[in-house]
Amino acid sequence: MTHPEYILTLSCLDQRGIVHRVSGFLAEHGCNIIDSAQFGDAESRLFFMRVHFSLEDGGISDLLLRADFAELAATMQLDWELRDARYKPRVMLMVSKIGHCLNDLLFRYKSGLLPVEIPAIVSNHMDFYQLAASYNIPFHHLPLAAGAPAEAKAAQEAKVIELMGTHQVDLVVLARYMQILSPQLCTALKGKAINIHHSFLPSFKGAKPYAQAHHRGVKLIGATAHFVTGDLDEGPIIEQDVERVDHSMDAETLSAIGRDVECVVLARAVKWFVEHRILQNGDKTVVFK
Template sequence: MTAQTAPTHWILTLSCPDGPGIVHAVAGLLADHGGNITESQQFGDPYSGRFFMRVQFESAATREDLAPAVTALAARFEMTWNLDAAGRPMRTLLLVSKAAHCLVDLLYRERSQHLPIDVVGVVGNHRDLEDIAEFYGKPFHHVPVSKDTKPESEAALREIITESGAELVVLARYMQILSDEMCRDHAGRIINIHHSFLPSFKGAGPYRQAHDRGVKIIGATSHYVTGDLDEGPIIEQDVERVDHTHTIDDLVRIGEDTERRTLARAVRWHAEHRVLLDGHRTVVFR
């Protein structure tokens, strides 16, 4: 007797124009392939008219079995879709400048196996954080950036992304602006952390801006990167209360803790295929 193949836990995500029969069709396809659904979430956006779904299931079927069937179903409903093994660490490249808190937090969470990513390298436009990358056993790539060398620097970054096989790029307080072309080529695959509760206080020095305005709440925003500075689809936000006694340095200290938490959640949800793009917005299945 041949031993049965152990089932694989899969995650299928999809979006398409909303309409009747989508959930029934997806569930039927999975049942036809011996799939047992263990988690399912869906959302119909009345404003965009699109339907979003994330379904986790176990099945002995292989990708070669499932992909053609999903492709046929996608053609029927005009779907965009993705299929991946649940829990597979996503190959991730971290970009940094001089601030260490987000880098250290992500590397710690990866090592402690709380974050489903495989950090394949760290790119810094300064060498300040090279020792942290080395401590965690990660390749460090020094790619300096100046106004005159920006095209060459970005070409080097593209080469690192390609050679490392990175599926996700995280700007862990990387204080450089990527070109429109770079943003388009990696749409939905570059996550940034902005040290402000967007859309307020865009650009540089948001804590000084917040202090000048006497705000009572400061926050952090993690979003996908687009060619419009700090205006990409928002994945996660968090806030902390402050008052008139807090100095700018206090706001920075409080804000850094908020930033690392916010970024870690956004990276986790992306790696677990819980974030689907809905135009300039996101659908997040937590």
């Protein structure tokens, strides 16, 4: 017999007995803990916890489990969510004209490495409609001309929000979607949109960043996955990685290495999100790997 499985995530002011009371509640309700992780932040004085468990008592309904835990949560002032561990979150991918991250995520999805459903791919260009068709995923072309007025941008973003509602999207992934989102859309996507960008030491912005990096002789190339906020590329960081490079590599080689790093970093961030391993801690994140 297969028992229903859940993932509980919570945060609260740090206090004695949190783990004891939560684990005790689960034991009393016929639940078996599969894995658990917790972290207490000394700076914010907040406590974070993620518990994956199965409900083995057939006499305890989902409704009763949630209602009883809500009572416990109220006494401890917990910020919590209880999710069905077998539910596959619905992810909408957004892309422009650079497709390595899109292609990588689609391959992982099709291979069963990424436990998601992808109901829609959105782009301001037509470059990847055939790729979407090869995975039997609806492709939505929402063009936005360079220098378009604010009204046109607002209308285009309204369609993005409409698609999110139509497809009951849990997460939006900007897989190299090269448009700056409006503050209004960033607010609508708060906590449920992930972006990827290159990370250089020193930092290079604007056109042809890898050519700039090559010109300055960088020795490290990296990528950062983060939550989308109104501050461009400055949202809470989820994952980062780097690769060493050297003087023998030209700009094209640096770009190829950068694409590989971006794919890996973004895939990790998306996987951790859909497995409910990421909890926000102010401007930072707690990631239970």
